[in-house]
Amino acid sequence: MSAQQSIQLEFSRKYDSAHAWQYFRKHQDGIARRLSNLRDQQLARRALAIAGEPGLVLDLPCGAGRFWPLLAEKANRVILAADNSPHMIDVARRSQPPEVVARVHAFQASAFNIDLGDAAVDSIFCMRLLHHIAEPAHRLAMLREFHRVTRDTLIVSLWVDGNFKSWRRKRLETQRAARGGSSANQNRFVVARSVIEGEFAEAGFNIIGAQDFLPGYAMWRVCTLRKAS
Amino acid sequence: MLEKQPLARRIVLSFALLTALTCGIFAWGVIAVVHLVEDDLIGEELRAEMAEVETVFVKEGRVPDLAGGSTLYVPSLQARALPPALAGVHAGYQEVTGEAGAWYVLVSEIAGQRFILARNQDAFEAREQLLYRVVIAGFFLAVALALLIGRLTARRVIDPVVRLASQVRNRNQLLPLAPSLASDYGDDELGQLARAFDQAMDQLRAAVERERLFTSDVSHELRTPLMIIGTSGELLARAELGPRERRQVERIGKAADDMRGLVDTFLQLARAQSAGGNAGEAVTLAEVAAEQAAYWGEEIRNRGLAFHWQVDGESQRCWHPTLLRVVMGNLLRNALHYTEHGEIRLIVEADGFRVEDTGPGIPETERETLFQPFVRGSRARGEGLGLGLSLVKRVCEQQGWTISASNLTSGGSRFEILLGQ
Known part of the structure; x- marks a missing residue:
């Protein structure tokens, strides 16, 4: 476990208090953002239904608690929430409705080293984290940790290829590289479907459902995985 | 799935067996009835034809030509040869099978002459074969359908049980947090089972909590008297004592130290349980x-x-x-x-x-x-x-x-x- 402890990713350092509030507001302004947020919620709801409405869910990373009200829709669900940044948890606690916050047990944890026993939760709900991780070894380490902590299912969202946006992104990147521009702002990554599916299988998960945000156009995909028995 | 879950297999098997039995009885009934009806119908037809032949023969003195599918043999009056299969027929209605096919045969004596009326079964047999095929196909279709429905039913019944079992299996992990299970299930027997698990879990939770409180309370309460024994022993050791008394006092002090160590450990164990090893x-x-x-x-x-x-x-x-x-x-x-x-x-x-x-x-x-x-x-x-x-x-x-x-x-x-x- 000591090897996993050392995994600290660059993008996770930016979530200080100010950034956390910014992140909370990010999903509130503008019609497009609101619509996209609604679609996100819809996908999450479906993924939870595919996972069989788990009763004990770990929301990791919980961010500003954007999905807490959704998770709390099921009356007897126990929600654990963890984030690598204590500021994020703090913002989530203050920004979300108090009756929802009262039902969430939040704690600080890295996705590479979750302070829970084996098979401790029914499902891990991991939104918008995987696309920040470029290194396959890191992804695998994280998936393995998820495999240890979850009893049954894992819900992840990530960026996949095979759609218009990823094609355009690739083209822009090659243009930028041709112009000699730097790729310094690289903290989000597209993974090929076959690659990530192979990694899921290697970590010991079967895919039981996959939904695209906007099929053929957007890169976002929500996968529901079940532990292979 | 079938191999793994005997209960599901049993449900599927009983479905298939019931269907096979019911369909088998029906199929057998259909075939038997068809045979019986065929026998009766053709017998009646032949008798009616024979009656007509008799009327014609008695009134007009000639052997009539028959329009239907039957053939009339009168060996004593006709040159037409009797097929070898019909050679041994006796009087009355019967079924005869020979190499050339099967016949229904009616034999009558009219005015001293032997009339043999025969009807070939070939055309009828073909229709019968078709009927048999339909019945057999229906039988297998019904069994296949029963297997399918049985499997679906078994899954509907077994899957929630398996789910409940896996939910219960790991509940000890986060016992204080574990959500209630009953609301995930309907008000049926499974719901009752889930409620029973919930109750058992609540009792377990209470018991664990009581044990933890007991250990930490006892350990905590014992610390003060142990401290007093220890310090009193130390004070006593400073006084003027004979070698024997000194040895006893030292033993008391050491035992008190050991006991304090034990109490500390129990206290730590109880605390570590509640704090999750923090x-x-x-x-x-x-x-x-x-x-x-x-x-x-x-x-x-x-x-x-x-x-x-x-x-x-x-x-x-x-x-x-x-x-x-x-x-x-x-x-x-x-x-x-x-x-x-x-x-x-x-x-x-x-x-x-x-x-x-x-x-x-x-x-x-x-x-x-x-x-x-x-x-x-x-x-x-x-x-x-x-x-x-x-x-x-x-x-x-x-x-x-x-x-x-x-x-x-x-x-x-x-x-x-x-x-x-």
């Missing part, structure tokens, strides 16, 4: 080893044994101080209790440590009971309740450490603790 201060393995080696090294040398300790590998990983102290201290005390002469070694590695001695080793018969409470080895010396190793075992289980005991080839025993990968 330690306040933390120490590295090497620090604890140095401290324990200083204390136990003196004790061991006082008994005339050699003590040797070394650090083979170091790690900066921190551990629960009291619990680690308890484990190491108890293993060293245990080694001291069982070693008459020779040496005791403490070897620290990066991910654990081991204690070796030159005592008699662990007899095969005692290996099973080694870690049970209140069990003392047959060759133990000194005082002790036999709690040490069982306590070590409990701490290890609670902290996720592994302990193993073995005999050294050179004689003596070795206890090895692995603190984690």
Whole structure:
């Protein structure tokens, strides 16, 4: 476990208090953002239904608690929430409705080293984290940790290829590289479907459902995985 | 799925068996009735034809030509040869089968002549075959359908049971948080089962909580009197005492110290359970080893044994101080209790440590009971309740450490603790 402890990713350092509030507001302004947020919620709801409405869910990373009200829709669900940044948890606690916050047990944890026993939760709900991780070894380490902590299912969202946006992104990147521009702002990554599916299988998960945000156009995909028995 | 779940298999089998039985009876009935009806109908038809032939023959004195599918043979009046299969017919209605096919035959005596009316079954047989085929196909279709529906039903019944079982299986992990199960299931038998599990879980939760409170309360309440015994002993030791009294006072002081250590451990175990293994201060393995080696090294040398300790590998990983102290201290005390002469070694590695001695080793018969409470080895010396190793075992289980005991080839025993990968 000591090897996993050392995994600290660059993008996770930016979530200080100010950034956390910014992140909370990010999903509130503008019609497009609101619509996209609604679609996100819809996908999450479906993924939870595919996972069989788990009763004990770990929301990791919980961010500003954007999905807490959704998770709390099921009356007897126990929600654990963890984030690598204590500021994020703090913002989530203050920004979300108090009756929802009262039902969430939040704690600080890295996705590479979750302070829970084996098979401790029914499902891990991991939104918008995987696309920040470029290194396959890191992804695998994280998936393995998820495999240890979850009893049954894992819900992840990530960026996949095979759609218009990823094609355009690739083209822009090659243009930028041709112009000699730097790729310094690289903290989000597209993974090929076959690659990530192979990694899921290697970590010991079967895919039981996959939904695209906007099929053929957007890169976002929500996968529901079940532990292979 | 079928191979894995006998219950599902049983449901599917009973579905298939029931269908096969019902369909089989129906199919048999259909075939029998068709046969019977065919027999009756054709017999009646032949009789009517024969009656007509009789009327014509008696009134007009000639053998009529028949328009239907039947053939009339009158061997005594006609030149037409009788097929060999019909040679042996007797009077009345019968079914005859020969090489050339099967016939329904009606034989009558009219005015002394023998009239044989025969109808070939070939055309009818073809229709019968078709009927049989339909019936058999229907039978197999019904069984296949039954298998399918049985499988679906079995899944509908079994899947929630499997789900409930897996939900219950890991509930002990986060017992205080575990959500209630009953609301996931309807108001049927499964719902009742889920409610029963919920109740059992609540009771378990209460019991665990009571035990934890009891241990921590008792441990806490015992600390003060133990402290008083200890300090009183120390004060008493300062007074003028004879050598015998002094020895007794020293024994009291030592016993009080040991007891305080035990109470501390129990308190820590109870606290660690409730706090999820969260330690306040933390120490590295090497620090604890140095401290324990200083204390136990003196004790061991006082008994005339050699003590040797070394650090083979170091790690900066921190551990629960009291619990680690308890484990190491108890293993060293245990080694001291069982070693008459020779040496005791403490070897620290990066991910654990081991204690070796030159005592008699662990007899095969005692290996099973080694870690049970209140069990003392047959060759133990000194005082002790036999709690040490069982306590070590409990701490290890609670902290996720592994302990193993073995005999050294050179004689003596070795206890090895692995603190984690």
